[in-house]
Amino acid sequence: MSTTSKTSILRVAHVYYKHKNVAKQQQFLADFGFIETERHGSKIYYRGYGSEPFLYCLEPGIEDEFGGAGLVVESLEDLEKARAIFPTASEVYDLVNVPGGGKCVTPQQKNRPVNSFQRFQKGPATVHKMGHFGMCVTDFQKAYDFYTKHFNFVASDVQYDEAGTDISAFMHIDLGEEFTDHHTFFIFQGPKSHVHHSSFEVHDFDTEVIGHDWLRAKGYRNCWGVGRHIMGSQIFDYWFIVEHYVDGDQVNCHTKTNRSAASPDGLHVWEMLNSLSGFVEYTKYNDNAFDTGLKSFMIY
Numbered sequence: 001m002s003t004t005s006k007t008s009i010l011r012v013a014h015v016y017y018k019h020k021n022v023a024k025q026q027q028f029l030a031d032f033g034f035i036e037t038e039r040h041g042s043k044i045y046y047r048g049y050g051s052e053p054f055l056y057c058l059e060p061g062i063e064d065e066f067g068g069a070g071l072v073v074e075s076l077e078d079l080e081k082a083r084a085i086f087p088t089a090s091e092v093y094d095l096v097n098v099p100g101g102g103k104c105v106t107p108q109q110k111n112r113p114v115n116s117f118q119r120f121q122k123g124p125a126t127v128h129k130m131g132h133f134g135m136c137v138t139d140f141q142k143a144y145d146f147y148t149k150h151f152n153f154v155a156s157d158v159q160y161d162e163a164g165t166d167i168s169a170f171m172h173i174d175l176g177e178e179f180t181d182h183h184t185f186f187i188f189q190g191p192k193s194h195v196h197h198s199s200f201e202v203h204d205f206d207t208e209v210i211g212h213d214w215l216r217a218k219g220y221r222n223c224w225g226v227g228r229h230i231m232g233s234q235i236f237d238y239w240f241i242v243e244h245y246v247d248g249d250q251v252n253c254h255t256k257t258n259r260s261a262a263s264p265d266g267l268h269v270w271e272m273l274n275s276l277s278g279f280v281e282y283t284k285y286n287d288n289a290f291d292t293g294l295k296s297f298m299i300y
Contacts, residue, residue: 005081006081007073007078007081007082007085008073008074008075008078009071009072009073009074009078010072010073010074011071011072012069012070012071012072013052013055013069013070013071013072014052014054014055014056014057014069014070015055015056015057015066015067015068015069015070016057016059016066016067016068016069016070017056017057017058017059017064017065017066017067018059018060018061018062018063018064018065018067019058019059019060019061019064020060020061020062020063020064021178022044022058022059022060022177022178022179022252023175023176023177023178024178025058026044026058026177029046029056029058033048034046034047034048034055034056035047035048035049037053037054037099038054038099039254040097040098041097042059042060042179042250043057043058043059044057044058044059045057045058045098045099046058047099052100053098053099053100054098054099054100060179060250070104076092076103079092079103079104079105080092082105083105085107086107088107089105089106089107090104090105090106090107091105092104092105093105093106120206120210121210122210122213122214122217123210123211123214124211124214124215125202125203125207125208125210125211125212125214125244126202126203126207127200127201127202127244128200128201128202128203129200129201130198130199130200130201131181131184131199131200131201131234131245131248132181132183132184132185132186132198132199133185133195133196133197133198133199134185134186134187134188134195134196134197135185135186135187135188135193135194135195135196136187136188136189136190136192136193136194136195136196137187137188137189137190137193138189138190138191138192138193140166140167140168140169140187140188140189141166143187144166144169144187147171147185147187148171152173152174152175153171153172153173153174153184153185154171154172154173154174154257155169155170155171155257156170156171156172156182156183156231156232156249156251156255156257156258157169157170157182157183157231157232157257157258157259157260158170158257158258158259158260159231159259159260159261159262159266160259160260160261160262161261161262162261167188167189167262168186168187168188168189168262169186169187169188170182170183170186170231170232171183171184171185171186171187172184172251172255174253175252175253176252176253177252177253177254178252179250179251179252180250180251180252181232181248181249181250181251182231182232182233182248182249182250182251183231183232186231195241197238197240197241197242197243198241198242198243199234199236199242199243199244199245200242200243200244200245201244201245201246201248202244202245202246203246204246204247205235205246205247207246208226208235208237208244208245208246209226209237211237211244212225212226212237212244215239220239221239221240222237222238222239223238223239223240224236224237224238224271225237225238225243225244225271225272226271226272227268227269227270227271227272228268228269228270228271229245229267229268229269230266230267230268230269231266232248232249233247233248233249234246234247234248235247236268
């Protein structure tokens with residue numbers, strides 16, 4: 001046991017990295033000499049041929065970045081010493097779903113400089129990318145079979161009615177090992193065919209809510225949001241035919257299709273404004289029995 005005031009470190013154990021292109025990095029790590037050992041959620045753990053449970057943790061990120069290093073200390077007392085060094089450090093906690101297990105303390109990952117202020121600017125929520133769009137279809141099974149037969153769409157979530165009949169599907173683009181959005185496209189059963197909405201990702205939660213206030217100040221009518229979806233987990237903000245969102249789930253070829261009963265409780269886990277009826281009233285319909293909703297295919 002350590003008898004000094006310093007925290008006694010035994011060794012550096014592992015590192016954490018985020019990568020935009022997970023599939024590409026997986027191939028590189030295999031070629032570099034790492035061995036995949038476990039997967040938990042979006043995290044992939046790699047070991048060497050030695051005794052350390054893992055050496056490298058790979059997870060998806062918006063940008064390629066270093067997430068930190070893990071150091072092994074001599075004793076629980078040393079762990080408490082390490083915790084005392086960082087005013088915002090976590091309590092000592094058990095490592096769950098991590099190779100090797102053990103106990104851990106996590107310092108605050110990113111410290112905002114002291115004697116400085118966060119000053120956000122009012123303005124629009126600048127859009128990052130197109131996220132998804134959705135359609136109401138009059139023959140759900142026919143539409144579902146069409147998309148999954150002809151394209152690499154795979155259902156992340158499917159919902160069924162009281163009779164057990166499938167009536168909605170949230171589908172992602174199957175890119176193999178590479179992580180992609182929980183859904184790029186969704187369909188649901190309804191009386192007439194129409195496009196439901198198109199959704200666009202913004203940078204973060206502050207950006208989304210600042211954009212929400214900006215639109216309201218400009219006199220635009222919000223129809224639903226801000227809230228948190230269940231299917232895909234996005235924080236949403238609907239402005240009738242378009243939506244801002246942030247913080248959605250990521251999936252890949254190892255994600256199993258989830259099935260659940262359709263219900264109003266399946267739409268959101270929390271919300272600040274519930275005026276979904278306005279969204280329904282605004283939506284325009286057409287009489288097409290089956291409209292694919294697809295406009296063009298591109299290659300860059």
